[in-house]
Amino acid sequence: MRPSRRAVLTAAATAAVSTAPTAAAAPPHHRLRTGFERLARDGYALLAGQKAGVVTNPTGITREARHIVDVMHADDRVDLTAVFGPEHGFRGTAQAGGSEGRHDDPATGLPVYDTYLKSGRPLADIFTASGVDTVVFDIQDVGARFYTYIWTLYDCMEAAQLAGKRFVVLDRPNPVTGRAALGPVLHREFATFVGRQPISQAHGMTVAELARLFNGEFLTEPVPLETVTMSGWRRSDFYDASGLPWVPPSPNMPTPETALVYSGTCLFEGTNLSEGRGTTRPFELLGAEGIDRRWAAAANELALPGVRFREAYFAPTFSKFQGRTIGGVQLHVHDRAAFDPVRTGVGLLVTAKRVWSGFAWRPDHWIDRLTGSTRVRTMIDAGADTDEVVAGWQEELAAFRRTRRKYLLYR
Secondary structure, eight states, X not given: XXXXXXXXXXXXXXXXXXXXXXXXXXXXXXXXXXXXXXXXXXXXXXXXXXXXXXXXXXXXXXXXXXXXXXXXXXXXXXXXXXXXXXXXOSSOOOOTTOOOXXXXXXXXXXXXXXXXXXXXXXXXXXXXXXXXXXXXXXXXXXXXXXXXXXXXXXXXXXXXXXXXXXXXXXXXOOTTOSSOOEEEEXXXXXXXXXXXXXXXXXXXXOHHHHHHHIIIIIOSSOOXXXXXXXXXXXXXOOGGGSOOOOOOSSTTOOSHHHHHHHHHHGGXXXXXXXXSTTSSSBTTEEEXXXXXXXXXXXXXXTOOTTEEEEEEEXXXXXXXXXXXXXXXXXXXXXXXXTOOHHHHHHHHHHHHHHHOTTOOBOTTOHHHHHHSSSHHHHHHHTTOOHHHXXXXXXXXXXXXXXXXXXXXXXX
16 A cells, blocks of 8 residues: 555544443443534535535434435535435345436435446546536445445545545444454455455444545545544444444345444355345354254354354345255354454354355355455365464554554544
8 A cells, every 4th residue: 555645634523432332231322423413513514605416325314314315405505416326226225236226316306326336437427417516425334345335435536536526425433343453455456346445354444534545545636525524433332322323224234233243244145155145134144055053063162252153044035045944153242342253254164164065165256355365265275274364364454554543533
């Protein structure tokens, strides 16, 4: 990574003191204000005299569960003229790998443009055609490199720069805290929409911090960027400390507990095992035909911090093994502060391969796209244990952590 080339404009951040949550009980809800709340409280001064378009989805809500597009559209102090929808769509009607296409929003009449799988000049042309002066981003992330909304952020920043637009990011909490970056760092030759640039598998940043990182390290030409930070959020806070309602950012991210395990167990998308899609506990239930109690026993023997594994049987209603009863494990996180999702995901891969003769990687080696290189797959195939695999990425992770530190906004 090259050093930062340009200072990034940000709105002032204020940090409120809060109590870190424990595994035993939810913490009291201190008064967190999201970036949108602070923007609205200031009378949308940051958007004064600008035609604004918002990149958002169903997570872009107030604490009263009103969508920010509906709120802004009804307020004469802001000139909202367009909406841009990511994967799953602006109102969230599409499943994984889908979007809503170009349409007019029935509730507001605003034109909705589809950004999914668009980048560079084609996306810049959409921003130009929309007539907006400023592109605003407000989407809830879940803290994992392969969750596509942060790459929608990156693509929209790049396209806004090409189109000569301002870019404003309204910040929201990282639901699994911002304490640490974890896991392997993407190698550039494995860049896809589940990882455009070399960041770690669990990045430990908010979307505003990521925007600063993208602008300072990765964009060829920085976009005129402003971030509206939260007040009342600390890096140690889990989502339930926010007092905000949880809206699933995508159909298979139903709860904050899903987000807690996702940066590790999503690796099973790269195997022939079910990652729990089609169940009420996606990414917490994992399994396949022919797996029995031996997997849970082997996983528990690893004594991974903060988590236990239960022998489980389930029948997915869609995706892998649809309608068939399969065996596997359910993760039970009992100490979320100690839990390491990436190490846990690797440990589960190692033990699944050891106890189930049917284990296989997806033929397209999708696991390499998820982990960011061939290292995890080839080490596990060579018989490496969990600690050996994790040790393999520590040097590159340390380098990313040093770079990341420059762009953090909260304590």
